[in-house]
Amino acid sequence: xxxxxxxxxxxxxxxxxxxxxxxxxxxxxxxxxxxxxxxxxxxxxxxxxxxxxxxxxxxxxxxxxxxxxxxxxxxxxxxxxxxxxxxxxxxxxxxxxxxxxxxxxxxxxxxxxxxxxxxxxxxxxxxxxxxxxxxxxxxxxxxxxxxxxxxxxxxxxxxxxxxxxxxxxxxxxxxxxxxxxx
Amino acid sequence: xxxxxxxxxxxxxxxxxxxxxxxxxxxxxxxxxxxxxxxxxxxxxxxxxxxxxxxxxxxxxxxxxxxxxxxxxxxxxxxxxxxxxxxxxxxxxxxxxxxxxxxxxxxxxxxxxxxxxxxxxxxxxxxxxxxxxxxxxxxxxxxxxxxxxxxxxxxxxxxxxxxxxxxxxxxxxxxxxxxxxxxxxxxxxxxxxxxxxxxxxxxxxxxxxxxxxxxxxxxxxxxxxxxxxxxxxxxxxxxxxxxxxxxxxxxxxxxxxxxxxxxxxxxxxxxxxxxxxxxxxxxxxxxxxxxxxxxxxxxxxxxxxxxxxxxxxxxxxxxxxxxxxxxxxxxxxxxxxxxxxxxxxxxxxxxxxxxxxxxxxxxxxxxxxxxxxxxxxxxxxxxxxxxxxxxxxxxxxxxxxxxxxxxxxxxxxxxx
Numbered sequence: 001x002x003x004x005x006x007x008x009x010x011x012x013x014x015x016x017x018x019x020x021x022x023x024x025x026x027x028x029x030x031x032x033x034x035x036x037x038x039x040x041x042x043x044x045x046x047x048x049x050x051x052x053x054x055x056x057x058x059x060x061x062x063x064x065x066x067x068x069x070x071x072x073x074x075x076x077x078x079x080x081x082x083x084x085x086x087x088x089x090x091x092x093x094x095x096x097x098x099x100x101x102x103x104x105x106x107x108x109x110x111x112x113x114x115x116x117x118x119x120x121x122x123x124x125x126x127x128x129x130x131x132x133x134x135x136x137x138x139x140x141x142x143x144x145x146x147x148x149x150x151x152x153x154x155x156x157x158x159x160x161x162x163x164x165x166x167x168x169x170x171x172x173x174x175x176x177x178x179x180x181x182x
Numbered sequence: 183x184x185x186x187x188x189x190x191x192x193x194x195x196x197x198x199x200x201x202x203x204x205x206x207x208x209x210x211x212x213x214x215x216x217x218x219x220x221x222x223x224x225x226x227x228x229x230x231x232x233x234x235x236x237x238x239x240x241x242x243x244x245x246x247x248x249x250x251x252x253x254x255x256x257x258x259x260x261x262x263x264x265x266x267x268x269x270x271x272x273x274x275x276x277x278x279x280x281x282x283x284x285x286x287x288x289x290x291x292x293x294x295x296x297x298x299x300x301x302x303x304x305x306x307x308x309x310x311x312x313x314x315x316x317x318x319x320x321x322x323x324x325x326x327x328x329x330x331x332x333x334x335x336x337x338x339x340x341x342x343x344x345x346x347x348x349x350x351x352x353x354x355x356x357x358x359x360x361x362x363x364x365x366x367x368x369x370x371x372x373x374x375x376x377x378x379x380x381x382x383x384x385x386x387x388x389x390x391x392x393x394x395x396x397x398x399x400x401x402x403x404x405x406x407x408x409x410x411x412x413x414x415x416x417x418x419x420x421x422x423x424x425x426x427x428x429x430x431x432x433x434x435x436x437x438x439x440x441x442x443x444x445x446x447x448x449x450x451x452x453x454x455x456x457x458x459x460x461x462x463x464x465x466x467x468x469x470x471x472x473x474x475x476x477x478x479x480x481x482x483x484x485x486x487x488x489x490x491x492x493x494x495x496x497x498x499x500x501x502x503x504x505x506x507x508x509x510x511x512x513x514x515x516x517x518x519x520x521x522x523x524x525x526x527x528x529x530x531x532x533x534x535x536x537x538x539x540x541x542x543x544x545x546x547x548x549x550x551x552x553x554x555x556x557x558x559x560x561x562x563x564x565x566x567x568x569x570x571x572x573x574x575x576x577x578x579x580x581x582x583x584x585x586x587x588x589x590x591x592x593x594x595x596x597x598x
Contacts, residue, residue, distance in 0.1 A: 082479075082501070111391075114413075120528070121564070121594045122504035122515065122550055123372075123416050123430055123460035124473050124480050127437040130413040131458060134435035152413045152435060153393055158369060158594060159347040181391070 067180040070105050074178040077136055078171065081117070084131035086139060094136055097178055098143035108180040110145070112136050114154040115177065117170035121157055129154035136176045151181070213270035215246035220257035220276040220288075228308050229277055232287075235312045235359060236275065239319035239334065244580035245326055246271065257288060261295045273322070277311075280304075287314045291322055299325050312359040329579060333555035338562065338573065338598040339364075339373040339383050342591035349594060351385055353400075356562070356598065357586045358573055364398065374417045374597045377424035378556065383597070384408065384417040384427070395429070409442065409449075418462045428452075428462035428470060439472055441487060452487065463507035466535075471495060471507040482514050496533060498540055504550055508558035510535040513543065515550045530563060532578070543576050544583070551596055564593045 074097045077090045086094065101110055114129030133152040141147050162169035217236055221229050233252055240248045255263045257276040266272050272292040280286050284304050291299040301321060303314040316334045323331050338356055343349050351365040351373050368389030376382040382399045393415040395408040409415060413432035418439070420427055427442040429449070439462040441450045452470065453459035458480070461473040471484045474492070480503040482496040496502050499516030506513050513532050530543040530552050543549075547567030554561055561576040565585060572587040573596065 119548070120503055120515075120550060121592075122473075123414075123418065124458065124475075124503040126414050126416065127430070127432075127458040127460045130432055130435065130437055133413065134432075137435060151392065152432075153388060154414045155347065155369065155388060156371075158343050158349065158371060158388075161346070163346070 067108065067182075070100070070108070071178065071180055073100055073104075076175040076177050077132075079132050079174045079176075081170075081174065082128065084128060084135050086135055091139065094139045095143055098140050098145055101140070101145055101149070102143075105180055108182060109149045109151065110140070111179040111181050112150060112152045113159070113177040113179060114152065115159055115173055115175050116157050117173045118157045118160065119170070126154045126156035129156050132174075132176050212245060212247045214249065214268075215240060215271045215273060216249045216251070216253055216262070216266035216269040218253045218255040218263065218266060218272055218274040220255055220274055222276070222278065224277040224279075225308070228311060231359070232275075232277060232311050232315060235315035235357070236273065236318065238357060238584075239315050240273065240322070242334070242575065242577070242582075242584055243319055243323050243328065243331065244577055244582050245323065245328055257290070260290075260292075260297055262292055267295075273318070275318070285311065287311070287318075289318050291325065309360055312355050312357065316355060329559055330557060331560075332557060333560050333562075333598060336556075336598050337380055338596055339375060339380075340573070340596040341371045341373055341385070341594040342571075342588060343594050344591045350591070351383075356573065356575060358588060364400070372416045372595045374420060376420060378422070384420070386414075386416055408444075413437070416460070418460070419464050421464055426464075428464065430460045430462065439470070452485070453492075455492075461504055463505060463512075465507040465512075466509045471505050471512050473503055473505060482512060495535070496531075499531070504552065506552045506554050506561070508554035511554070511558060513552040513554065513561055515552065530561070530576075532561075544574070549574065551593075553597055555598065562596060562598050564596055566592065 075093045077086065077093055112133040114133035116125045116129045130152060133154060137150050137152060140150060160173045162172045217233065219229070219233055237248055237250055240246055249269065253263065253266055255274060257274060262269065262272045270293065274290045274292065276288045278286055284306055285308060287303040289301050289303065290297050299321065303317060305314065313335065320331055320334050334356065337353050339351065339353050341349050341351050347369050348367070349369050349371055350363050351370050352361050352363050354361045368387065370385050370387050373383045373385040376384055376397055381401055382397055384395055384397050387394045387396055392410045392412055394410045395415050395417055396405040397408050398405045409429065411431040411433050413435050414430060414437060416430040418428045418430055425444050427444060429440045429442050430437055431440050432438070436456065438451055438459050439453045441452055452462065453472065455474060455476050458475045459472055463471045465471050465484060468487045469484050470487060471482060473480050474483050480501050481494065482502050482505045483492050484495050485492045495512060496514060499518060501517035502514045504515040511532060511534050513530055515528055516531050517528055528548045528550055529545065530549045532541040532543055543561065547565050549563055549565050551564040552561050553563065559578050561578065563574045563576065565572045565574045570587050571591065571593045572585040573593065575584045
């Protein structure tokens, strides 16, 4: 299931190769808090550095094809640059999708995924994607969909459908996708 | 007359300390520095890389004219070689392994034929050698009495997009020479160090049903769920003591800024505008700076934590969509072009609440995600230019910028 997050491995913590009893007192991750020790028989200082070995692998299981047939019938809604208002043409798409949600997909929840073009990875871009999703949500509620069936997420610029460096491509990425959840 | 001279001198003094004023230093006024490699037996590629790291770090210090030639000398000599005798300073190092298998770096810093500093650095792993280079640079900077460069020894944490809807969170040194991927798979973004000691970081997981903020403890490798929010959830800033977070949340589809107490788990909504309020940053005097589109386009505003009105901070730029604050200073990303899709579009600017000056910090490419160092004299940022994503470092007092490219992927966000 796509929405089930699995932590598949938490591995190999805090290893310092060649650890002596002296090393064991050193925090294994932090190399900024260095340990200074006088060099035997000289004026030089000794500084020991260590690193981290934490690796967490997260992923999704492969059961994301279940609802794909229904989802494929729901077109994405596209937006103008830096805007989250819905054009009449896009309103028709929302209305059509709402009909599907009320009929064939009536047993599912809807997840609205807001997306932006590549011009910025900052929070504002994510907020813009969210405002787009929220505009679609409001429209679906007006179409008679219960608000409790709708969730939203913004992916900002991180989930493009097109990666070319063209204005046409960027326009494709300024969109809200419709996903179904059980 | 005496008063006039006094005011003039005072103005000069204040100007010299104002980071919004650009100070141009000539490179030829710096002392010359040669670097001598006294390594006798060590892996060649690691040794070569270490030399590059040392040269890079000494350049970033902006204290010396650094000679890039790879000089060889005996470590035990207490004077410079014939080749390097004409240099003002000589940095000599030797890499080797001790009997227990630890990697040891001996370092001497010479001036006028005498040893100014000698130190030994030890570590267990070869990939940490770059941090020894940073430590050596830090120590020499300290010896020279220059502005502290604590940020050099800190780690950066960043998210990079590896493919649509997939990312990795990586811990690295500021030059990206050392990289350790902490979280792989799914879409995890906006990592933010949880404390000054860099023992944990917050990040947003977007792979589940609902955006979730986690705290990843690097010592134990465990993550703790901090908060969830429909729509979006970002940890924008952490207070100096690590107790308060500024979050962007949208529990009802409306992105606003919240103050989160990590001890009581209580949230307080700080903004209520029906448009976009994001990117809260702690400032001086119990205030926050943030990005809002309340004028119809994204711009930088401030307000007090305990209420009160909102003040516009920036009056320049058509679209100012990201900021970072340190005391009275704010650095922000601005779109200057009339055409939003021109190449030279997004630049970073620095302002102070105490002056009217605006200092432009970048000139080419898409420059974004600025982050002040803890001391406020250096800015870390992301530059995307000609299909290349890089980490940038701006040294404000020295008026210098340095870029360190990411080989694979695109940087999404960064913190140090």
